[in-house]
Amino acid sequence: MDTIKKICKIVAIVVAIAAAVAGIVLFVKKLNEKKNAEADSEENYVSCSCCEAPVQ
Secondary structure, eight states: OHHHHHHHHHHHHHHHHHHHHHHHHHHHHHHHHHHHHHHTSGGGOOOOTTTSOOOO
8 A cells, every 4th residue: 555655646746747847838839939929020021122033
């Protein structure tokens, strides 16, 4: 019975660490999406005729 309690504690610790890592990953992912959305906004866009292909 003592061994089962130890195994359950270890499993619970591993699950808690995995949940914390998953939370951090999701937070960073959302932060990067927000940052990229701001960088890709229309007001930050600068037109450059040298990069556009000539129309024939």
